Amino acid sequence: MKPPTYNSEEVQQISQEEGERNVATAVCVQLAGRAIIRVVSRCEEAQDNCNLDLSECQLMQVPDAVYHLMRHTELKSCDLSGNVITKIPPKLAVKFSLITELNLSHNQISKLPDELAELQELLRLDISHNAFIALPSVVCRIPQLKRLQANNNSIIDIDAERIKRAPSLEFVDLRENTIPPRIYDLLCCIDNITIELSPRQVEDWEDLNI
Template sequence: MQVPDAVYHLMRHTALKGCNLSSNVITKIPPKFAVKFSLITDLNLSHNQMSKLPEELADLAELERLDISHNAYIALPHVVYKMPKLSHLQAQNNHIVDVEVERLQEAPSLQEVDLQENPLSSQSHSALQSVTTLRIHLSPRQIEDWEDLTV
């Protein structure tokens, strides 16, 4: 459910570059993760039960790839907009409805974002389709039952 404290102790002299914590039941990453593993370039948090990330992850100055797919996010965590070298973000199969498109475009290094299989609002979906400064993967938008006024 969480990263055991022993992991931080056992790996205190290790320059960790990649970390795969996928397919657990992790609900949160502690703020100290960024301090202890500051050189990480690839972080896989997919297939967990996470709905937020600590702001301290912005201190992961070398992080290039982040996978938060198959979790419980309803919005992109604000910290992803602040990560200096983040170029690839996988956030598919969550519960994301709205995306701050302007902030996404202003992210320092972001090149590719996967938002497939999220229940994006029609406004967010349209705004994301018009983005040309980075590659965004979207599923075709499904009209929800409550949006269909002909019923």
């Protein structure tokens, strides 16, 4: 088979495209390398202070290597905010069982594993600025949880009665969500927990001026 022939202009264009691809690949490798170095460095810091801060590390998930590096450390807090994480694995609750604070804010999470209910020491949980459309029921089963940040999601489904019966909840931030009027009113009736809500939007059929 006769090989294709190219004129000088085509060769120059192909060479330029290859060069651009090589530069882009090199940049990606460099960025990935920096991210890995950052994660390892922060794991080493956590071995000293027991506070794992993996915020703004370009993570799509929690690498298995993190659990390995932390296997001999009794973590007190874990910050995974500002990444592009979509899913929290069940083993996080097993590996980090003693944490009192978990920050998952500013990610792309829409669900939480039921295993988080096994976090016996967890006092504060931040799931704000994510992709939740329903408030995860597991948050009402975490035995010591006192503060829950769930603001700035797209939450339309909340079991108000379950929140009311949560064992230790004292404060819940639900501002900047799309909570339906019926659920909104039920939440307003809860008096044993401080619940932060954005001003209720009046539905068209409720506006008597129309």
